[in-house]
Amino acid sequence: MSFTPAPWPRKLRSQEWYGGTTKDSIYHRGWLKNQGYPDDLFDGRPIIGVLNTWSDLTPCNGHLRELAEKVKAGIWEAGGFPVEVPVFSASENTFRPTAMMFRNLAALSIEEQMRGQPIDGAVLLVGCDKTTPSLLMAAASVDMPSIVVTGGPMLNGxxxxxxxxxxxxxxxxxxxxxxxxxxxxxxxxxxxxxTRSSGTCNTMGTASSMASMAEALGMALSGNAAIPAVDSRRRTMAQLTGRRIVQMVKDDLKPSDILTREAFENAIRVNGAVGGSTNTVVHLLAIAGRVGIDITLDDWDRLGRDVSTIVDLQPSGRFLMEEFYYAGGLPVVLKRLGEAGQLHREALTVSGSTIWDEVKGAVNYNEEVIRPADRPLTDKGGIAVLRGNIAPNGAILKPSAASPALMQHRGRAVVFEDIDDYKAKINDDALDIDETCIMVLKNCGPRGYPGMAEVGNMGLPPKVLKKGITDMIRISDARMSGTAYGTVILHTSPEAAVGGPLAVVRDGDMIEVDVAARRLHLDISEEDLAARLAGWAPSHEQATSGYEWLHQTHVGGADTGADLDFLKGCRGAAVGKDSH
Incomplete structure (x- = not known):
């Protein structure tokens, strides 16, 4: 894709606040000068917001203050004016009922911070699972020059x-x-x-998967995804990112120039190649919705079906993110996909160059970690999208983390009406369950939990574990942690809480799973299913006020990204009226 930089110099949006000699501009400049900034910093140079998701209660991002200083150094070096802005930080470790419920709130609040403040571009300083998609969603909505730098994974435990x-x-x-x-x-x-050092999970969990997605989409500098959090090269990457955003503002290189359909198709294939988290599905669908790119579950299945998983990382494989970085990181994977005809080579990146130009010289230093094409971890990786009368809008499964013996199976349903019902029953030896059964969990989707918590990878009952069994088929409308594994069918849509067919599955029903045929079927007649659905009534608690009410009222299904319905599409970075 070709890109023509905008003419420079030109008037920047920050000058609507700080340029000129009016009462309003004097008001804005004067207050900021109480921090000790000299006059010439307001002369029309790019003002860059360093949007920092650091928080003491977001341990994955606990080192981002240090990285922010490196980003700011790079901005100063390139002739920009950095301003650090603390933004909503949705911690995977602490937020209840689930951080996912607050991804959309974070995206909404950060979008308005970007739009409503005097910045010309943004560095998205992220790490923990939901911080990466929420800031990317916000940047896509505002369409201001933006670039991602992630905090990086922790060292091997x-x-x-x-x-x-x-x-x-x-x-x-x-x-x-x-x-x-x-x-x-x-x-x-x-x-x-x-967890022995700063950083995100050191597996190919959601944080590392989303870091890989940011790089594959072209929204981060090449090589960003895998550098360990405490490696000095992570700080170097932060400083280079600070330098780069200044030129992006001068060129007016925006997310809409980068986040094309080709970019999303690249990311979907990369997710299959690295054995990425199932959570990337719901996040990329939401980001695509913000830029108006029509990406669907069918695209995920079609594009990922023939992609081999070549990165041998936990939870699917053996190694951790340290080894992935030392082997060459994501550029090696992108190069492999490009050589196999599975990469849109001309997709533009934040560097101003194509993705192929960035990775064509990558070298693989460890073919145990990043395997050759003829010796993949899983021949057909990607995300499998299953459909049937339980999931007419789709459900997903990660083949690289599943047990091959369970990929075609018929079993008796053991049903849990919600997560509390599961917790009350699962450790009881009287529970009528064995390893041939299929565990079914309801009311844990975007509206039902609410927020769609990571409870889909239900632990097996102790009496089954004691037999040496380590996997069973599990079906739910929930998500699972990107660090988890097993034959787990997730994101069943429509969810139970809105009356999807999952809501009327009963104990003893027979369920058929055929991953190769992409089939998920409840073995009852159409008439019986229709009668059950006609008699269904919601059982989950409905909020009556606050953000929880807003979320439950406006959140979409997992099959469309679980975004709030009024946040779809790009709203731009127009400067609002000055009230002073």
Whole structure:
């Protein structure tokens, strides 16, 4: 894709606040000068907002203050004027009922901060799972020159001589305790070993997947995704990003120039190649909706079906993000896709160059971590989109994290009406369940939970775990952590809370799953299903006020990105009226 930079110099939007000699401009300049800024910083140079999602309660982003200083140094070097802006930080670790409920609130608030303040461009300083999509959604809505720099993954964890992944080993150790294979004290001893440095999860969880998506979309500098949080090269990347945003403003290079359909198709294929999180589906659908690109679940299935997973990382494989970076990182994956004809090479990036120009010289330094095409981790990776009378709008599964033996299966449904029902029953040895059954969880979608929590990877019952069984088919309208694994069918749409067919599945029903045929079927007659749906009534709690009410009233389905319906499309960066 060709891009023609805008003429420079030109009047920037920040000059609507700071330019001239009127009472209003004197008012704006005067107040900012109380921080000690000299006159010539208001001479028309680009003012860059460093949108920082640092928070003490967002541990993944706890080091972003240091990175912000490097970003600001780069902006100063390039002749810009950096202003650091704290923005809504949706922490995966602490937010209840789930951080996902606040992704859209974060995107809305940050969009208005970008639009309503005197900045000409933005550096999106992100890391934790929801911070990356929320800031990308905001930037896409405002369409102001913007660039991503992520905080990076933490260092490898080590426990009893084994490299352990944050999140992934939490699930594994928890199951091992229930199976009697690990003591509770050993589990506690592993706590600090699993998360031993600053940064996001060191598996190909949602944070690293979304960092990879930002780079694959062209919204981050090449090589950004995999650099460990505490590596000095992460700070270098931050400083280079600060330099680059100034030129992007001068060139008027905006998200709408970069976030094309080709860019999204590249990202979908990259997600398959790296074994990325199922959460990337709902986030990329939402980002695409903000720029008016019609990406659907069918695109996810079509584009990912023939992509091999070549990155051998937990939770699908063996290694962690440190090894991925040392092997060459995402540029190697992009190069492989380009050589296989599975990359739109001319897609534009924030560098001003095409994605192919950025990666064509990449070198793979470890073919165990980034495997050759003839020895993939999974021959057909990507995201499988299943449909049928349970999920007429679709449900998704991650083949690279699933058990091959369960990819075609017919089993008896064991139903949990909500997550509390699951917790009340799952540890009871009287529960009528065995490894051939299919676990079904309802009312955990965007409206039902509310917010669509990461509870879809339900832990197995102890009596099954004690047999040495480690996987069963699980179906829900929920999400699962990007660090999780198993034959887990997620995002079932329409969700149970709005009367989707999932709502009327009963204990004892037989369910057929055929991933190759993309089929998910409840084995009852059409007449019986229609009768059940006619008698359905909602059972989940409905909020009556506050953001929870706004979310439940306006959130869309998982199949369209679970965004708020009034936030679709780009609204631009027009300067509002000055009230002073």
């Amino acid at each position: 080590w426990f009893h001589g084994e490299a352990v992944g944050a999140g992934t080993h939490l699930w594994r150790f928890s199951e091992a305790v229930k199976a009697g294979e690990m003591t509770q004290q050993e589990f506690l001893d592993a706590e600090s070993a699993v």
